[in-house]
Amino acid sequence: MSGIINQIAKELGVSGATVSRALNDRPGVGDDLRERILLRAQELNYTPSLLARGLAKSQTYNVGFFIREKPGIPAQSDPFYAEILHGVEQIASRTNYQVTIATLTDAIVSKPSEFRFVREKRIDAMILAGPDIPSDFIMAMMQSGIPVLLVDNRLSFTPINCVNSDDEDGAYAALRHLLALGHTRIGAIAGPATWASSRRRVNGYNLAMIEVGHTLYVHHGDYTTITSGEQAFTTLMKHHPELTAICAINDSMAIGAIRAAKREGKRVPDDLSVVGFDDIPWAALNDPPLTTVHIPKQQMGKEVALRLMTVLSEPDLLPSEITVPVRLVERASTAAYPRR
Amino acid sequence: MSGIINQIAKELGVSGATVSRALNDRPGVGDDLRERILLRAQELNYTPSLLARGLAKSQTYNVGFFIREKPGIPAQSDPFYAEILHGVEQIASRTNYQVTIATLTDAIVSKPSEFRFVREKRIDAMILAGPDIPSDFIMAMMQSGIPVLLVDNRLSFTPINCVNSDDEDGAYAALRHLLALGHTRIGAIAGPATWASSRRRVNGYNLAMIEVGHTLYVHHGDYTTITSGEQAFTTLMKHHPELTAICAINDSMAIGAIRAAKREGKRVPDDLSVVGFDDIPWAALNDPPLTTVHIPKQQMGKEVALRLMTVLSEPDLLPSEITVPVRLVERASTAAYPRR
């Protein structure tokens, strides 16, 4: 029998239960009494202890935002996920939830049962960000009983709440842009074939090419970094020196391609057009500024967070996939061909 | 009387208190009994509920990492703090703590008492990141009773735990580098004079210049973004067209300066040398790659986190300032003058 609630209760000569009800405006307390309770709580500057409430209701008011560790770039530094996180946080800050972050290391991913956030029931739900999370791990998390949402990822043959960008659409638009500029010999730099988003983007590229009866030369990078883009570019050009335009699966690889092209003495966009995907912050700062497909990352973050909230309040809702629209932003890394 | 602990207690015919003691290896339980308890806990795959433990010990096992909102860039997307955060998270993941993030909006900063993370006792300690946090707010947080640590910021006349980069040292080194290359007419682009780190860096620049008997032309940008750097550069050059080298308070402004210089037809580093500060990810990717002062951001994150842990275990430790060393990394934005 303690806590501020009970103090108020004693002061007003009522029971703690009544105070609790009044404070959570639940029925079962008279209007005037309720008002007096609220007033007193106000005076005392009362704020419930989340810990106590959480223990009683077995909720933590905590949601996890977990990013898969990537070799090279620390997870948090990936500007793509940083922006998504920002969207998530904006929504969370309007609710009673707080968001805790963690990076999914190899150690964690390979031993899902040890993951402390679920073992110790530290979170009410989790958002898993990034395409390179083993589906075994995702499945294991789903088993744990707490809601799992995906962002920038999806699962095949398993319904799950997820939000993604419209990859095919964006890729299609990017390729159409290249075609409209007069390019016909186009190459694509893809990421690992296991990444769903990479495959979908390649699909979009292909679709546009097939429509006009051309074929796309695609090369799969082993990863999605700048250096990976450089390597992909050089090997792609070795086999297909006739290419006049390159579309890359993401901006990092596009930037890598441009760097490699410059090194080989090619001018972008004069000799070669390059288009990226994602519109990460530096895309606009690159030399030349990168034509790319803009993904509304912050909105994606908001969407998952929003979805998460409704999942939390409507537990037996069926999962749904939501995809957000993208748009091509034309900058200076693409130009008409032939150059006149 | 419930919870897994009591289940184990009942199974083994002992009291919950004993089980709790055994599990936290506290004295007061026989060796063989302790072993049996541990064994059974192991079998049951027991993990304590943080909520319950937290309520009992009034701890949350949660630390906040809070970044000040900046106009323009969403806080989380600032690669500088993202890397610090990563360092923090690495340490936290080795302990029992989890880190929750939030951005310090204007609304929050102007009404510290409303800040839900402290009102609702959601965290055991907080790390405040960034130089632009009003000291009123910091003070208010310190009043709240929970430990407050600063990173990339300090307080004047008030002892507080904080970790910073060695700004003066780095700036000094950068300027020496310019001097060694033969430059004598050097300008500096500073940030708002209210930012401690900006002032300290300018101090470092000045120090090196004074030593050799030259004077530094410094211009204060109104902010620290790329565009702010562009503007600062143009006005600086208007008044001092004779400058052959620029040192900027941070990489963003340095990159801005380079962009502006290019637009004005100046070649970097041929006509103008530029050096930055921070070594953000894109510094190396810039055209030309930026000579800059590398700050070990991840280590700074680790340092605060480590300090936080010791503060938590040694509550009445006196605050201390820790500063991490920096180093100049020479890339291609600086060159000898006169160019031969």
Added chain:
DNA sequence: AAATTATACGTAAGCGGTTACGCAAAATAG
């Protein structure tokens, strides 16, 4: 006016652990 239902509130048992205190048995001291 009696029967039924709704409302206001109290009681007490949780939620899942921790810990101050007490007491008997074992270990150590003198």
Added chain:
DNA sequence: CTATTTTGCGTAACCGCTTACGTATAATTT
């Protein structure tokens, strides 16, 4: 061998809030 300390364990209160259930009173129905 007694006196004292240490060790091993149980009892029960507590952390601060929620909620199922019970009861008396008020409101509604018939």
